[in-house]
Amino acid sequence: MDQPQGSATAAQTDEGNVEICSTCMHLPGCKLRSKQDSPILLCDEFEEGEWNADLVTALIDKHRDQRGGLISILEGVQANYGFLPEDALRLVSARTGRSLVDIYGVATFYKTFSLEPRGRHLCSVCVGTACHVRNSPAVADELACQLGVQPGETTEDREFSFETVNCLGACALGPVVVVDGHYFPQVTTREVGEILEKTKTGLDRVEVATDERVFPIEVFCARCNRSLMDHRHPIEGHPSVRVTISFGRKHGWLRLSSLYGSYTIESEDQIPEKTIAHFFCPTCHAELAGATDCPLCAAPMVPLIVRGGGMVQICSRRGCTSHLLDVSGLGA
Amino acid sequence: MINLKINGIDVAVDWGTTLLEAAEFLGLPIPTLCHMEGLTPYGACRLCVVEVGKPPNSKLVTSCTYPAEEGLEVRTASARVVRARKIIVELLLASCPQSKTIQDIAAAMEVRQQRFRQENEDCILCGRCVRMCSEQMVAGAIGFTGRGQDRAIGTPFDSHSEVCRLCGGCIYVCPACELRCTYTDPEKAICGGCANLAPPCVDKPQFDDMMCYMQPCVACEIKED
Numbered sequence: 419m420d421q422p423q424g425s426a427t428a429a430q431t432d433e434g435n436v437e438i439c440s441t442c443m444h445l446p447g448c449k450l451r452s453k454q455d456s457p458i459l460l461c462d463e464f465e466e467g468e469w470n471a472d473l474v475t476a477l478i479d480k481h482r483d484q485r486g487g488l489i490s491i492l493e494g495v496q497a498n499y500g501f502l503p504e505d506a507l508r509l510v511s512a513r514t515g516r517s518l519v520d521i522y523g524v525a526t527f528y529k530t531f532s533l534e535p536r537g538r539h540l541c542s543v544c545v546g547t548a549c550h551v552r553n554s555p556a557v558a559d560e561l562a563c564q565l566g567v568q569p570g571e572t573t574e575d576r577e578f579s580f581e582t583v584n585c586l587g588a589c590a591l592g593p594v595v596v597v598d599g600h601y602f603p604q605v606t607t608r609e610v611g612e613i614l615e616k617t618k619t620g621l622d623r624v625e626v627a628t629d630e631r632v633f634p635i636e637v638f639c640a641r642c643n644r645s646l647m648d649h650r651h652p653i654e655g656h657p658s659v660r661v662t663i664s665f666g667r668k669h670g671w672l673r674l675s676s677l678y679g680s681y682t683i684e685s686e687d688q689i690p691e692k693t694i695a696h697f698f699c700p701t702c703h704a705e706l707a708g709a710t711d712c713p714l715c716a717a718p719m720v721p722l723i724v725r726g727g728g729m730v731q732i733c734s735r736r737g738c739t740s741h742l743l744d745v746s747g748l749g750a
Numbered sequence: 751m752i753n754l755k756i757n758g759i760d761v762a763v764d765w766g767t768t769l770l771e772a773a774e775f776l777g778l779p780i781p782t783l784c785h786m787e788g789l790t791p792y793g794a795c796r797l798c799v800v801e802v803g804k805p806p807n808s809k810l811v812t813s814c815t816y817p818a819e820e821g822l823e824v825r826t827a828s829a830r831v832v833r834a835r836k837i838i839v840e841l842l843l844a845s846c847p848q849s850k851t852i853q854d855i856a857a858a859m860e861v862r863q864q865r866f867r868q869e870n871e872d873c874i875l876c877g878r879c880v881r882m883c884s885e886q887m888v889a890g891a892i893g894f895t896g897r898g899q900d901r902a903i904g905t906p907f908d909s910h911s912e913v914c915r916l917c918g919g920c921i922y923v924c925p926a927c928e929l930r931c932t933y934t935d936p937e938k939a940i941c942g943g944c945a946n947l948a949p950p951c952v953d954k955p956q957f958d959d960m961m962c963y964m965q966p967c968v969a970c971e972i973k974e975d
Contacts, residue, residue: 517913522906523895
């Protein structure tokens with residue numbers, strides 16, 4: 419499987435207000451991968467994945483020897499096609515030697531897996547106890563009415579998949595509606611149209627200026643404890659983080675946006691997609707290397723000490739969006 | 751050898767013996783439904799519950815899946831066990847009242863009434879047919895699909911399974927429908943339904959009659975001709 423793209427979005431892709439889908443960001447054919455944003459289910463540029471036996475075969479071989487590999491295989495297929503095509507399941511059965519009914523049983527057991535094509539956006543309404551008493555069935559009815567489908571179905575234009583869930587664990591926000599991972603709290607039937615409208619225009623726009631999820635952080639080298647901040651070259655209005663990187667035979671500087679959640683970078687050399695770079699402190703020239711690997715693409719993570727305590731880790735692979743902010747040391 | 755006590759009787763059994771087998775060895779009756787010799791223990795029907803441990807901390811476990819432990823104290827017919835079994839039988843009766851097997855078990859346990867709403871389903875999800883299909887008939891044509899209240903026995907994609915050869919083993923072991931072929935009219939034991947299935951089993955010659963439970967069956971008569 420290909421790696422998700424976009425950790426350090428190239429500076430030229432302006433402000434990242436593009437949508438990228440979890441379906442195609444794993445596909446080599448996706449045109450928007452480099453312009454990352456949080457995933458939605460399908461994007462306009464996504465062309466219906468053609469049935470590709472090689473892709474599935476590669477997935478099967480990757481997980482064949484693992485215990486519990488079946489679920490990983492099915493997850494991979496689902497990520498590539500947005501659902502589990504019948505032919506793919508038959509291929510999995512033939513290659514893993516498990517009976518088709520076993521695989522079908524797993525595929526129908528887990529709610530993550532769908533045997534039918536899903537819509538571009540996934541809209542879930544919580545009908546758990548707390549949401550139910552706050553009138554979420556009316557919200558669900560209104561959504562079903564506006565979308566013209568029943569829960570568990572997908573609209574004909576494959577724009578929306580609509581489902582009800584039993585509890586999202588966000589009872590204090592009830593009735594809660596989740597669209598593509600965005601939570602809408604205390605939804606009334608009147609707001610339903612608005613939510614659908616917002617979804618169509620794009621939920622994933624991150625406005626750097628106003629979005630509270632994006633905030634600047636100040637980082638230090640873990641080795642020499644000197645600041646990595648470059649106040650002379652701000653990116654997006656904040657001092658940039660300057661490191662030295664090397665990949666292949668190239669060696670040069672790299673400036674990262676210090677906004678946590680922004681992926682804007684500037685670099686001396688164009689870094690090819692998917693390249694794993696080595697990061698160095700520009701002052702003490704020690705390699706910024708940690709012990710952990712990226713949860714998404716298994717490339718080494720680069721640890722940076724955050725002012726005020728804690729650590730932020732970024733993936734060293736160009737194009738990978740993985741970053742972890744660990745503030746457990748904060749206040750200690 | 752493992753020494754344990756069942757209803758106060760000391761017994762020594764081999765390692766890996768289940769409580770059900772140990773009780774059977776002593777001749778203590780434990781009703782079972784999903785258990786079947788030759789199939790892996792499954793513990794789905796819960797009818798074979800027994801009480802293990804000393805009273806304040808005793809617990810109910812399914813004897814068909816519980817391996818014998820050294821020094822274990824087991825009671826197979828205590829008041830708690832009997833009460834639990836009766837409720838289980840009532841629940842099974844409620845979901846599948848037409849099953850003769852369940853009715854017989856209920857009668858043997860002196861369950862005289864069934865207080866739950868009748869569902870009239872034709873399956874109690876005991877998994878016997880699934881295990882029969884994969885373990886004894888080596889086909890793996892049917893299995894569990896769905897989850898929760900949608901859980902059901904079925905073939906992949908709800909269509910004819912290519913690996914099913916219509917041996918009828920699943921019907922043979924089913925406690926809910928084992929008499930389906932004959933139960934309405936014993937005179938018409940041959941319903942002919944099996945011969946109308948497509949593709950007929952006679953088209954799948956690789957298995958002999960020993961691997962078929964569809965007797966009497968029109969298909970076999972056709973084959974002989």
